[in-house]
Amino acid sequence: MDKSSPDGLPVPLRYGAVLTIILGIAMAVLDGTIANVALPTIARDLNASPASSIWIVNAYQIAIVISLLTLSFLGDMFGYRRVYQCGLVLFTLTSLLCALSDSLLTLTLARVAQGFGGAALMSVNTALIRLIYPHRSLGRGMGINSFVVAVSSAAGPTIAGAILSVASWQWLFLINVPLGIIALLLAMKFLPPNAARISRPKFDLPSAVMNALTFGLLITALSSFAQGQSTRLVVAEIIALLIIGGVFVRRQLRLPVPLLPVDLLRIPLFSLSIGTSLCSFCAQMLALVSLPFFLQTVLGRSEVETGLLLTPWPLATMVIAPLAGYLIERVHAGLLGAIGMAMMACGLFALALLPGSPSDIDIIWRMALCGAGFGLFQSPNNHTIITAAPQQRSGGASGMLGTARLLGQSTGAALVALMFNMFNTHGTHLSLLLAGTLATVAAIISGLRISQPKAE
Structure with a gap:
């Protein structure tokens, strides 16, 4: 389809393209958490x-983290639409394989492949939004x-609980099949192609391996x-990380168009926004894992009460983000x-300093303050990360955005485990x-961007 204008899609086509993005990214993000509730049942079966x-759960998340930048680079090479469509095909097929799995090994392998499909969707979704929306309305696209x-x-x-109340755990994955087919049909009709480019960046296989x-x-x-495994194992992993990571970064510095976009990190507005994103998602995951x-x-609240008391956080984010x-x-x-x-930092400190027997209202307004603060931050930060990069590097910027989110969340979850292992009864308070503290650091880093010119 070559119906895209130089500055976004016309309105009828734009709605179809946005619906495609919504379906794809919703499935990819949902499948990171939807299986958690059913783990005991799946293990038993x-x-x-x-x-x-x-x-x-881990196989899916790790597959996304190790492949996100590689797939965003392929988006810059071959087109974001093509990578997104391939991701939809892979995600849909592997969702079916997950549902048909009859052992932990086959389910885990299917989840790895599903993670690669999810990574393809996450790696270029914001780059596609930059093509779908005219520049003047890009903030609205990022808000959505x-x-x-x-x-x-x-x-x-919540969705997992609803599905499991009427069907078996296989339907947690089968539900993706009809949704994936619909999204693929929409993608083939509505997603815009990349603008024509004079030269195509070369793919560097050693960089992709070292990235993973x-x-x-x-x-x-x-x-x-965080889980207190043997010191020898942790030290070995850190040494291997430093050696391979060092060689990887040095190689990227020599490449004209690197897989790890170190060239984009030289743009102050971009690097400050990535740093803010890392701190914010780490803070968010620290809170969301420790709060239950x-x-x-x-x-002393029940599981049902806990679920209801956590709800104001995402509700406030949903209202404020657009x-x-x-x-x-x-x-x-x-x-x-x-x-x-x-705002989020104030809410988190207020939660940590709750009185011994707080009322529901005491908890609810603090949760809502955290969610509202995060919603006010996330859309503008994502907008800045994408627009601070040149148009032809939108894939790399989109990949870095996703990588920062996943690394922040993984670090936050690990820090909760560390707090619990080191401080036992006080672990929850210290996590909050x-x-x-991390939200405060994110606020300071974000404030440093005010001296930078707005991304155009």
């Missing part, structure tokens, strides 16, 4: 231990994207350290991000205080 069943990611991240357990090893080792080392333990073990997308057209993203992260 497949005769697997509870500990080994965790790989059903942030809204979908926030809802999908928070709604995973570097990020895979980083996640593994973080997890091993805090509410149940410290405050609004922030409109505000970015009028207010500097650095200022919006600093205010948003300061650390989350508040």
